[in-house]
Amino acid sequence: MTRRFPFQSVISSYSSRISLVLAFALLIAPRANAQQPEINALAARVAEEFPKEDKSKKVIVFDFIGPDKTFTALGQKIANDFSEALSKASSNLTIINRSLITEAFDNYPVPSEIFEKPELELWLTKKLGANFMVPGKLQKEGEDLALSVHIYKADGTPVKGFKVKLPLTEQIKSLMDISAATDPCEPAGDPSNNKNQSSYAACVYCPTASFSSEAIKHHTQGTVVLGVLVGTDGVAHNISVLKGLPNGLTESAIHTVRSWKFRPAIGPNGAAIEKKTIIEVVFHLTN
Numbered sequence: 001m002t003r004r005f006p007f008q009s010v011i012s013s014y015s016s017r018i019s020l021v022l023a024f025a026l027l028i029a030p031r032a033n034a035q036q037p038e039i040n041a042l043a044a045r046v047a048e049e050f051p052k053e054d055k056s057k058k059v060i061v062f063d064f065i066g067p068d069k070t071f072t073a074l075g076q077k078i079a080n081d082f083s084e085a086l087s088k089a090s091s092n093l094t095i096i097n098r099s100l101i102t103e104a105f106d107n108y109p110v111p112s113e114i115f116e117k118p119e120l121e122l123w124l125t126k127k128l129g130a131n132f133m134v135p136g137k138l139q140k141e142g143e144d145l146a147l148s149v150h151i152y153k154a155d156g157t158p159v160k161g162f163k164v165k166l167p168l169t170e171q172i173k174s175l176m177d178i179s180a181a182t183d184p185c186e187p188a189g190d191p192s193n194n195k196n197q198s199s200y201a202a203c204v205y206c207p208t209a210s211f212s213s214e215a216i217k218h219h220t221q222g223t224v225v226l227g228v229l230v231g232t233d234g235v236a237h238n239i240s241v242l243k244g245l246p247n248g249l250t251e252s253a254i255h256t257v258r259s260w261k262f263r264p265a266i267g268p269n270g271a272a273i274e275k276k277t278i279i280e281v282v283f284h285l286t287n
Helices: 014-031 036-047 073-089 112-116 118-127 170-182 213-217 249-259
Strands: 002-004 058-065 132-141 144-153 158-167 202-205 222-230 236-243 261-263 275-284
Touching (some): 036 073, 036 144, 036 158, 058 073, 073 132, 073 170, 222 249, 236 249
Antiparallel strands (some): 002 275, 222 275
């Protein structure tokens, strides 16, 4: 039996990131819609593949990740375009507003990597009242940009995957490069190097969470997701449960995180600051 928790990160506000990349996307959008016919055609194909037996089809489209597993203005813009096209492709689908994704975290800063984690996407899907989710990935293929999207049920069951190639125009390339040049969510390192950014907190003493006897008895495992405020004292405060587990595992995760010691985030002025973050505590049973 092993216990591990692979992810702990504090980063600048995801909502700030969205605002910035949207600003760039809107500036370039009139020239960057060459892929719209392909997006419309893809949306029409996807709309036809939702199970007919499911009368309620509430769908959430997540940001498309990539290329190279990066978060870009392009990934968000194409996800927005696809979500809008999907809503027009079928009157039988209810497309959930993508702005509700960030609101679901009650203003906790959320790094883009968290949306690559299937458990977090499934949790968000259920929290937003959807019974289907559509994540996507972008990847360069020669002179084209390949977009892969998949339909999943809210319980994680795959329905069908699709792939389409989009023209890799100069405008599209510029949108792909935006995050690398202006991403406000990258850790700032030495605050003196950038007066407009703050660094992130890091756990320096992170003991593993213990399984309860009930969890072992019932073979309960999974991930507890907590929202915490890391204080200037390096301790987790105001712990909120974003996703819990039964049989005492949620309580074990909270108790353990309270014992963690963090290196506080550093503000632009070089002083320690409070910072909210998302923490995952993974419980995994092995033989």
